[in-house]
Amino acid sequence: MRKLASLLVAALFTLFFSTSSFAHPGTLDELGGHFRNSDCMYLLHEPTALAMQAKNKAALVQLIKKYNNNAKCTRQLTADKIDLEGHSLGGISAAKSDSSATLQLGKKYAATLVKCIDGDTAKFMVNGREYTTRFLFIDTPESTIEVEPYGKEASQFTCSRLKQGNITLETDGSTLFDKYHRLLAWVWVGNKLLQEEVSKAGLVEDFYDYGDYKYEGRVRAAMAEAKRNGAGMYSRSSTQKPDSSRQQQTAKEKEDTAKQDNQPKQSDKQSNTKHPFLYLLIGLVLAIIIYAVVRK
Known part of the structure; x- marks a missing residue:
């Protein structure tokens, strides 16, 4: 016995x-949620800007069916099988709904500058909706809450370039938004790739890499050129060299993000x-x- x-x-x-x-699939989809496999309940943990386009649960159902690859659960998904976890759906006004097309990966979108933020971030208007946009791949020194060496120079350079021509955002990689709900995109000003221009000016200290991207080679080559020419922070006469602690912090942030994405929620x-x-x-x-x- x-x-x-x-x-x-x-x-x-x-x-x-x-x-x-x-019971938990591990990572979140492009809307910031996932299905609980035990009962196919959709849990909206961290709603992204894409999810907030939905005015109600019925609209969110359609987005989930489009962007979530869990075929079994999406087939039986209804509004009452969505747990918003306390979040409110933002939606957009009916007047804008027709003109605000959902963004997709691997596409180019005409954009209008709303506000410069720093060397690698800005706000743009795309299809009638405002997006805080993190420039893919490059990481420039900080110039907002904390001011790092060459942070202001990078911010001024980026802002001046954004005012010199028509802006096009190009999405790339495996996700539209980062964990802070910022749109990830390559930024074109006229026929020039902004990330490449900022790197060539010696104002990029590291690569903030979310995956494999279309123009990585061009940006890396631009940084190598900046180092050879002693441009910006790589100037031989400059006493303000790239901050190694900043690069270590960026690497740690990537590691923490990966851990967070693979850690099941306590609830x-x-x-x-x-x-x-x-x-x-x-x-x-x-x-x-x-x-x-x-x-x-």
Whole structure:
């Protein structure tokens, strides 16, 4: 009897942990959510700008079916199977809904400058909607909350270039938005790639890499040219060299992001344990153990 009880306990723990591990898919989709595999409930953890285009749950259902690759769960998805987790859907006004087409990967979009932020970030208007945009691949010194060496120069250079011609944003890679809900894009001003121009000016200290991108080679070559020519922060007479601690911080941020993306939410773990079948098994095993002890 003791052997039987031990086997049942082992089986219970195996079932419990396997259920928990398969209940969460790991990463979030482009809307900032995922399906809980145990019951196909869609959990909107961190709504992106794309998700906020939905005015209500019915509209969000259509976006989920388009951008989430869980075929099994999307087929049976309804509005009541969405948990907003306290978030409110922003939506856009009816007057703008027709002109605000959903952005897609691998496409180019005409844009209008709304505001310069720093050397690698700006706000643009695209299809009637404003997007805070993080320039793909390059990382320039900070110039907003914290002012780093060459941060102001990078910001001024970028802003001046953005005012010199028609702007086109080109999406690329595997995701439209980063974890801060910023649009990720290559920025063209006329026929010039802005990231390449900033790098050539010696104002890029590191590469903020979200994946494999179309113009990586051009930007890396531009930085190599800046170093050869002693441009910007790579000037031989400059006492303000690229901040190695900043590069280490960027690398750590990437590592932390990867860990965060692969770490299940605590609320999911708790919800997975609240399964009536598991409670039934726990009660059964406890009863057998008590019976075995009494039999002694």
